[in-house]
Amino acid sequence: MNIMGQLALIFGLSLVGEGVAALLPVSFPASVISMVLLMVLLLTGVVKDKHIKTVSNFLVANMAFFFIPSFVGIVEHGTLMKSQALPLLVIVGLTTPFVYLVTGWTVQLLMLRRKRREELK
Structure with a gap:
């Protein structure tokens, strides 16, 4: 995918996130909605990492x-x-050490999960 297509995909997801945020009855950041939407699309395989690699x-x-x-x-x-x-x-x-701990635990959990998947193969 060319650079303009990649930009269009990212900006399109941002626009959808803005639309969803406007429709929600509570205040929620559109950027977070867009990132979650992109994550879902990447995890389901609808969007491949190569589709947004250059721009990202x-x-x-x-x-x-x-x-x-x-x-x-x-x-x-x-x-x-x-x-x-x-x-x-x-x-x-107070919050910085907490963020470091949670991030470290998350990375360890994901590494353990990856190791278990590789052992099953």
């Missing part, structure tokens, strides 16, 4: 560029950030 590699390689608007927003609200620095540092300090 480009997006991951240039990921820092996409954080510039967030950084500008933080800089614009610097005084508010300074006033909330202590609660923010406490939250980050």
Whole structure:
């Protein structure tokens, strides 16, 4: 699939995620809906990884560029950030180890699952 087709697929899934989020009675991020939809399509084989490989590699390689608007927003609200620095540092300090632990356990679980599948073959 060419680059324009890959972009169309990714942006199309983003558009569907926006539509689903607009229809939900509760507030839910459209980006999460789009990622879950993409995961389902990849796991079912409807979309193959080769169908989005070039564009996804480009997006991951240039990921820092996409954080510039967030950084500008933080800089614009610097005084508010300074006033909330202590609660923010406490939250980050408590949740970061938790995220590392959950990520590590998930990776170990997936590695064990893969090993068991290979043993069954």
